[in-house]
Amino acid sequence: MADKLVTIAEYMDSMQAEMAKQVLADFGIKSTLAGQYGADVLAGVLAFATVKLQVLEKDADEAKQILEDQEQGFKPGEFSEFNELGGYEEPEEQ
Numbered sequence: 001m002a003d004k005l006v007t008i009a010e011y012m013d014s015m016q017a018e019m020a021k022q023v024l025a026d027f028g029i030k031s032t033l034a035g036q037y038g039a040d041v042l043a044g045v046l047a048f049a050t051v052k053l054q055v056l057e058k059d060a061d062e063a064k065q066i067l068e069d070q071e072q073g074f075k076p077g078e079f080s081e082f083n084e085l086g087g088y089e090e091p092e093e094q
Contacts, residue, residue, distance in 0.1 A: 003056040005032065008064050010050040017051035023070050024055065029063050031055045 011017040014036040024031045034052040055063045 003058050005054040006057045006060050007034070007052040007054050008060050009053040009067060011053065012050060014051050017053055020053050020067055024053075024063050024066060027062075027066050029055060029059050029066070031063065 009017075009020060011020065014033070017033050017036060021031050021033060032054050034054055036051045
């Protein structure tokens with residue numbers, strides 16, 4: 001029996017959805033986007049035009065946790081972990 005697709009997140013634009021999809025791919029979880037073209041065309045016109053990030057039902061809990069962990073790891077102004085890896089410098093206060 002094939003596992004069914006379930007929606008684990010919705011985004012207002014396809015760029016955010018693509019980024020989330022790539023994060024999951026980096027962790028070995030396959031996903032797909034539903035409604036990305038409609039959301040781009042209808043952006044700003046219809047509030048319900050969203051891009052749905054979908055994974056197999058068996059991967060849903062793990063995928064949600066990965067996205068939640070990633071979201072909490074990249075809060076504005078908190079670049080310390082990224083800087084250790086040679087990333088961007090935090091802007092100096094003036």
